[in-house]
Amino acid sequence: MNNIKILPIFNQSAPNVWEDFIYIRGLSMDYVYDYHFNVEDYVLALDDFRDTWRHNSMNFAFGAYDGMNMVGFIRGYCNDRTAQIDNLYVLPKYMRHGIGGRLLAAAQRSVIFDADYAELVSLLHAQEFYARNNFTPVSRGSNRFYKTLSRSSVTGGNVVPVFYPNATVARAVRAIAIKNNAEPVDIRKIRAQRTPMFVYLDAESKIRGFGVAGDTDKAPTRIQVDQNYMTRYISMCLGAKLSAVAHLHNNDR
16 A cells, blocks of 8 residues: 555546546445445436536545556535535545545645635544544534644645646746746636646745646646756656646546
8 A cells, every 4th residue: 555646636527537536435435334326326426526626616636546546536626715625535445544644635735825724524434534634523513524724734845736726826936937037827728727737835835836737849848946946856846746647637528
């Protein structure tokens, strides 16, 4: 289990992503709750994934991968400064190996520019897991949990995925491009196409570099770093992250 990679899924509508989500969720529900997914459950789940994707611009998702195979996932969206986590499942074979905790931590780091809180509705057997990860019931006996998020919890040297660059990210990226005498980044295009994007944060959670995936010869992968700030190291970190997700990013269906 040491080789499991946690990777952001920028384009959830890419082929097989939702099918993998449903497969993992179905086997997990069968194993933990003895609940067997039927055709109606499959259709409802697929419709829910599609609707959430289409009607919430600030979606986020991560997959846990054993090689090329997804073995766990987390997904949700941000609204009104709150990250709503609506799915977190791991295949039975991969349970109790810390994968769920890694997925949860990755999701929390990724929403630091968009959310001050995280909320979720927990199934019965997952409540202890969320409590261990510092989530608190909104009231005694409630299955709705919340957690206050802090940007300071994202330590320096972190490369963080940006699923939907907001104004804060856009300003920081624009400033770095100007310092490098480079063309401005087309934030609107990144948002519209769900282009993979990462930023590098220093010890004060300030953006010091960014990387944007390319899709054509005219739009190659772009990495830029705040001048005189560990340029080579940050470029290497950003490049590694972009390479890791390259096979996950496909055109929308």
